[in-house]
Amino acid sequence: MTLLLGKRRAVVAGVSPRPRRRVPLSAYLFVLPAVLFVAATVLYPLAYNIDLSFRDVGLREIVAGGGDFVGLRNYAAELGRPEFRHALAVSLIYTVLSVGLAFGCGLAMAVFLNRRFPGRNLMRSALLVAWVLPTVVSANIWRWMLDGTYGLVNTALGGLGLIDRGVFWLVEPVTALAAVILATVWTMAPFAMILLLAGLQNIPATLYEAARIDGAGALRRFTSITMPMLRPVNMTVLLLLFVTTFKTFDTIYLMTRGGPGDATTILPIHAYLEAFQFFRFGTGAAATTVMLLIPLLLSVFYFRALRKEDLA
Secondary structure, three states, X not given: OHHHHHHHHHHHOOOOOOOOOOOOHHHHHHHHHHHHHHHHHHHHHHXXXXXXXXXXXXXHHHHHOOOXXXXXXXXXXXXXXXXHHHHHHHHHHHHHHHHHXXXXXXXXXXXXXXXXXXXXXXXXXXXXXXXXXXXXXXXXXXXXXXXXXXXXXXXHHHHXXXXXXXXXXXXXXXXXXXXXXXXXXXXXXXXXXXXXXXXXXXXXXXXXXXXXXXXXXXXXXXXXXXXXXXXXHHHHHXXXXXXXXXXXXXXXXXXXXXXXXXXXXXXXXXXXXXXXXXXXXXHHHHHHHHHHHHHHHHHHXXXXXXXXXXXX
């Protein structure tokens, strides 16, 4: 009925409805390799992991196949396990602090590099090194710098007279968590800087000129022009930082292996230990699925917020 009304309105208005174009078979053949690649590397592993999370699967079932269907028993077991709740709490603390600090540092660097000064492009390139470096390189650099015996951090603090003996940063629970947060911020802040800098360069310069004429200071221009105009970019950057940081595995595993004890055992490391150390593949898959749901729910709220902004 709606289609017929639309055609009638188009005829009354004197505009003939546009004929539907037929997509040639060659167009589907061009995208077929990409579809097969995504299906093989994303969709199939995801479906297999979800299927494992509903089954009682150990090492024997992984090798021979099969596994009894247990419904939500794996999820109930994980949610009732203190190790899982601790890993979830550590993941949230680690993610929130890392994202907040990385966003703040990235915004500060973006505002600074948005100005014109000699060597600006060279400084941009230098700051990107931390993000471009492979994770195994950056994690080992930080592990060496934070070493309690010959680390650069202890040497610098000792030279300034702030410490009188070596601090084993990766051995104490509180300092170990702070250390992996610092390493993550060092890696992710340049990524945030690039996105925020692109947003800053899209703000019309005439707005700042008008604000200066009206007598607005630097802080007032930042709070009244920069931050409101950057709001869509800020939301995107925060979402990307959260998703990337929440699923971090390699940085923490290379620096602390989740220790000392379980001080830095986040959800990805907990799921890894469940599956490949204790061979509880069902509960490990359940933990991984829960880990997937949290960023997914955040993404839903993000897109709803963007839609409300577009309609406003």
